[in-house]
Amino acid sequence: MSSRRAVRIASCSGAATDPGDIMYTQAVSGPVDAITGDYLAEANLAVYADLYKAGKHPGYVPNALDGIRKSLRVIAEKKIKVVINGGALNPQGLAMETIKEIKSLDLAGTLKVAWVQGDNLLDDVCEILKPDAQGQLPHLDAANSNIQYADSTSTFLNDPQKKIVSANAYLGYRAIKAGLEAGADIIVCGRVSDASPVIAVAAWWHGWSDSEFDALAGALIAGHLIECNHYVTGANFAGFDEYKTEDLVDLASPIAEIDSHGECVITRHESLPRGIVTEETVKCQFLYELQGNIYLNSDVKADISMAATRQVGNNRVHVSGIKGHPPPPTTKLAVFYKGGYQGEIHMHAVGYATPRKYELAEAQLRRQLEETGLMEEIEELDFQRIGVPEDNPRNQLRATTYLRIFVQASRAETIKKVGEAWVYNLIQHFAGATFPLDWRLISDPVPYLGYFPATVSQGRIKEEMCLVVHHQDSSPSDQTTTQTVRVGPPRLTEPLTSRLNYDPVDPRDLSSFGPTDLAPAGDVLLARSGDKGGNINVGFTPRARLNDEETWQWLRAFMTRARLIEMMGPEEWKDWYHVERVEFPAVRAVHFVVYGYLGRGVTSSKRLDSLGKAFAEYLRAVHVPVPRRFLRE
Known part of the structure; x- marks a missing residue:
């Protein structure tokens, strides 16, 4: 176990929308050893897929390149490591663009760039999704016999119109760590698990082996706490109402200080004016997107049953109590497919007898859809009543709510016909009905992506680190080669067990x-x-x-x-x-x-x-x- 000081890892992104300015701010506002960024939500890769294939999108997250571009000089000066998943579908492309930026700033030879690949399993996905001998599909929840899937969860597998557009496995920390060990300064990843960049930096810094599960699990939770960026410094925070509004504007991004045992302190740069790191902000982010007492990753299972937080200073919260175990033999595989088309109609009602008004609107549209036979073509039709009108309102807006009519179907033409059916009875609308005058809400159907959370054997993944090696010779042009290191699956795994599920034992009356x-x-x-x-x-x-x-x-x-x-x-x-x-x-x-x-x-x-x-x-x-x-x- 290492005796080095805690490594300071700063977050620069929790979504593709986070601007490049954040990476630069984290680099210049105080001491950090590394900057990590989580730019990929579940659907980023799928949304980019068709555009990238058609040459209309670079395949990586533009804001990730912007952050690198703005930060390169200070990264080189302060010797900060950068690990981000902003490579999306094209990590090599972002790596090469980064190298171009390095050369343009005359920093060639001072910064090494690598990328991680192997997450894209689109070519193999049809084989992966075949049912097993018992007819069970490799769904993420397949092992839980208590769970019933939503309608149409797997019908895309037998529908040639619902083409799979992306299938990306959640990779771990091993290839990233290999890149850091090879001297890479900037590592661009595609679909790695959200916390994997943080785990990799901590494991490299402290020299952990892949069997030091307690330490790895602690780093996993540290990564979980900062992966959504501002969510742990005051954003999306239920206790925001206890603070002044001005204290919640332009929040600082977080930093995780991870020690040699995997325990961490969540903090931020004190040089920045705003950002809240308390036990409450940390607890709320800790509770975000869990599945119970076991938090899964490709490299380690974290038992968070006894996770503990303690305020240890201004904007400093210590996190401990995490236990680690070998990872499962499988990892998550996010599969997206062309689901069809969807549209919405919004109708506003004001004030008196609002429930009856929406009842009438629904009855009129359903009758028309049934008479025209459209109900057989519709896959999803939902009438959602948004809001409740204020009693004895002080102005009209306080008395206004809306009905969201949501429809999905395989064909765009069906969505258009639903709009026509609604218009057919339009002049028979309820008292005081209002609606958008922009008919495109329903007349221009929007394609949507279906989602299937699958699992894939880690042994099936060909995960690689590719380090770009720069060679300076006497010729006018510089030359580069790529050093590739393939990492295999985890050496030690253990099957998943049933998740804990219990009501309180001996609770107080x-x-x-x-x-x-x-x-x-x-x-x-x-x-x-x-x-x-x-x-x-x-x-x-x-x-x-x-x-x-x-x-x-x-x-x-x-x-x-x-x-x-x-x-x-x-x-x-x-x-x-x-x-x-x-x-x-x-x-x-x-x-x-x-x-x-x-x-x-x-x-x-x-x-x-x-x-x-x-x-x-x-x-x-x-x-x-x-x-x-x-x-x-």
């Missing part, structure tokens, strides 16, 4: 906490939610002022699986959903996964909140019986 008042759950609880394919996760932890043992005992006794279903309510809960629950006592949190809530998930979900980020805020708004002594005057 809720009456022992005293009299209650009905109040929004958010008055006493923070929460964070997110998508996991077609599933959704949500974790609850007390607000900062209530972060004590008494509140924790109430939270764990109160937030059972039955309570979550009750809070979701009959309009949100479906009997085919499945709920799993675990506790994280050291951070005083209760965590749930609701399987099936997002349908097919991501780009193919019919939900307005297709990424599940708002689910926690919905539940925090639900009124529940809260012990009176927990509520503020």
Whole structure:
């Protein structure tokens, strides 16, 4: 085990939209040893696929190149390592563009560039997705017998119109580490797992072997905490209402200081004016997009059951208690396919008798669709009532809500015909109906991508690190060669076991906490939610002022699986959903996964909140019986 000081790893991105300025700011605002960036959401690769194939997109994330371009001089001067997944479908292309920038700044010979490849399995995906001897597809949730898939989850496999456009495996840290060991300064990756760049830098810095699972697991969670960039420094934070608005503008990006044991301190540059790193911001990001007490990665399984946080200074939170185990023999494979077309119609209602108005609009459209036979061509039709009009409104906007009519079908022509069916009865609209005057919302159908979260054997992946070696000779032109290192699958793996799922053991009687008042759950609880394919996760932890043992005992006794279903309510809960629950006592949190809530998930979900980020805020708004002594005057 290394005795080196903790390595300082700065985050520069949590999405493709993050500007290049962030990489530069992280490089110049204080000491860092490395900068990592997570530019890829689930769908980036699929969205780029057709454009890249047609020569209309570079295949990599433009903002990633912009960050490198702006930061190269300071990276070279301060000897900062950079590892990003912004290479997307074309990591080699971004690596070569980076080399061009290096040469243009006369930095050739001072910075080495490498890329990681092997995640693209499009050529093999049809073979990979074949069912096994028992007829089981390699779906990410296949091993869980309690889970029922959404309709049409796998029908694309037998539909030639629903062509697969991308299939990318989630790679680990091993090829990145090989690049760092070979002297690379900038490493461009495609689809590696979100935390893999952080794990790789820490493992290289401290010299960890691939069997030091506790340390690797700690680095995995450090990477998880900073992978969404501002999400751990005040963004997407349920406790934002306790801060001034001006304190939440232009937030600093985070830094993870990872020691030789894999424990970390989450912090930020103190030279920057804003950004909040507290136990609460760290806990909320910790709870984001989990699947229970085991956090999976291609290189290690992290048991987070006893994860603990502790404030150790201003904007400094120490994270410990992570245990590591060998990784599974498989890794995630994100498969996207051409799902067909979708469209939306928005109708606004104002004020009085709004529910009856929307009832009438739905009845009119359904009747027309049935009479014209269009219902047989429609794959998804949903009438979603958005908002509730204010009682005794002070202005018209406060009395206005809208009906979102969402439709998906295989053919664009079907979507257009749904629009025509709606227009057919338009003049028969309910009292005071308003709607967008731009008919393109429905007359111009939008193609959408279907999503299938699969698994693939790690032994099937040909993961490589490609280091560009620059040769200066006497000839007028410089020459380069590529040094390639192939890393095999993990040497030690172990099968996955069933996830823990339990209600509290020997909970305190809720009456022992005293009299209650009905109040929004958010008055006493923070929460964070997110998508996991077609599933959704949500974790609850007390607000900062209530972060004590008494509140924790109430939270764990109160937030059972039955309570979550009750809070979701009959309009949100479906009997085919499945709920799993675990506790994280050291951070005083209760965590749930609701399987099936997002349908097919991501780009193919019919939900307005297709990424599940708002689910926690919905539940925090639900009124529940809260012990009176927990509520503020």
